[in-house]
Amino acid sequence: MKRFLTQFKKFQYFYPYTVAIVGAHSENLLNYMACAWHTALSFDPPLFGVLISKKRFTHQVISEAREFTANFLSAEKVKLSAQMGRKSGHDMDKIKEFQVKLAPSKIISSPIIEEAYVCFECKVAEIRAYGDHDLFVGQVLAIHEEEKVFNEEGVLNPGKVRPLLYLGSDFYITIEPDSLQHIIPD
C-alpha cells in the first residue's frame, strides 16, 4: 500500500547518491562543496552535470573559473563530506579549516582532492537555470582514478573501495560488497 503526496518539502526519495565534492580555483577564489545532485549527461562528448544553488559560494567560484573538479569520497571520509556540505565558503576557508589535501589537475587549473578515489577534471560547457538551482554542464577532460579500484570498463570494485552515499538530511550509508550481482537478461 502506498501513501500519496502532493506536498513534500524535502525531495530526497530517490537517494542514495554518491557524494561529489565539487569546486574550483578562480583567479581570486578557492572553494569546494559536497554535492548530492549530479548525473552524467552524455557519453560523447563526455558531459557530467552538477546542480548548485545560486546561494552557494561554490556557485560564484565555478561561474568565475569556468571549470571545476568533481571528487568522489569513500565512506571513511564521511566527516569531511559533512563539513564540506554543511559549512559555507561564505563564512570560512573550508580547505584550510578542514585540512583538505589538494593535488594539481593535469589539464585545468583547479585542483583535485587527494583523498578522493576518483576525480573528474571538467571545463564548463554551459550553465543553465532549472528552478532554484543551476545546472553546471562539465565537459570531462580527464579522470584520475585510484589504481586497482576500477576495472577496465570503469566499474568500481566494491572489495577495494566503499563509496560514500548520501541518503538525505545528514544521513550517510555505503554499499554491501557481498551484494554484488552481475545480471544479463536472457
Added chain:
Amino acid sequence: MKRFLTQFKKFQYFYPYTVAIVGAHSENLLNYMACAWHTALSFDPPLFGVLISKKRFTHQVISEAREFTANFLSAEKVKLSAQMGRKSGHDMDKIKEFQVKLAPSKIISSPIIEEAYVCFECKVAEIRAYGDHDLFVGQVLAIHEEEKVFNEEGVLNPGKVRPLLYLGSDFYITIEPDSLQHIIPD
C-alpha cells in the same frame, strides 16, 4: 597513487546510482526502461531530470506523452531492472513480456509501477539536448511512497527497503543497513 585517463569509452566512475524505471503511456504507445542517469534539479518547483538517448523507444513515448513516471526498485527486483534496461520496446512489449504490474497514477495518465517502493508522477517541463542524450525535465506533481519506508522528511529507512543500485556494465549492488550514519559537523 592515481592513474590519469583522457580516453574512457564507458563513463561510469560516479556510480552507484539508484535505478529509476521511467516511461509513459502516450496515445498509442506504452513503454518503460531502466534509467541510471537521473538527478533532482530543483526543490521549488520540484524538478526531476532523466537522461534518455534518442535511440531509445522510451524517448519517443515520453516525447509524445509529455509526461512520465519514475519508479524506484528494491534490490530483489534486479532481474526486472536488467530486463527493462537491456531489452528494447522497439523489439517487444516489455510490460507484457516481463509481466510488469502497472497501477494508475492519480494526476497524470501514465501508470506507475506497482513493484516500486517509490514513484514520481511528472509532467514534462522541457526537453533539452546535452551531447548524445536528451534531458527530460519533469515537474514532480505527486509522489507515491511505500508506507513506513521513508521518514517524514523523505529519508529512506534502510531497515525497511534496500534500494537497487546500478554499478555499471550490468553490475548491481545494494546498501549495507548497518553502515547508516547521521553526521552533523560541529
